[in-house]
Amino acid sequence: MSWICCLLGDRAGTDNVSVYEAPGRADDLTGLPPTFIDVGSADLFRDEDIAFASTIWACGGDAELHVWPGGYHGFEQMAPASTLAATAVAARKRWLNRLLGSAQK
Template sequence: MFRRPIGRGEEGQCQGHAVRRGVASGRVGDDCVLAAPTRATDLAGLPPAFIECCSAEVFRDEDVAYASGLWAAGSQAELPVWPGGFHGCDQLAPTPGSPRT
């Protein structure tokens, strides 16, 4: 799954921006576990994860399922669920020094 070495250029080799470009272009299937880790079936041995979501988040259930899978596999995960928030609500808060503060 995550740790399997994959040769250069093969479907499934994907990290960060390369994942998004590959999925968008159709070169990487949208079932790639690196594009969406919740699709992985083997979560054992992964490093600690910080997963945060809001209670009205569209991805909340997926985030909770991923954290639960990590815990079941013996990995560490921190999962704060912020009450009342929605996807992207943290981007609406003014930053220090901005004209809105």
């Protein structure tokens, strides 16, 4: 059973799902805090993640998007010693450091 079915149950795929449960359905993402999005190019959620970042940008928000070449869903947990995983984790840490560093000024 996927996490989507655990959360949504019989409502999965219907119009009876709020944007808080499925943020990819939101048309207006105005007011979101800075958002980091990364996904592998072979991940089944790739297109949804790219669309989510695009919607944030279209609403004037700040999003950093990384699409990791050859990455599959969960690659950083399944192959944590790989160069790709190390690069992805380092990018997340750099983003957080930039975000938190600017918040402290």
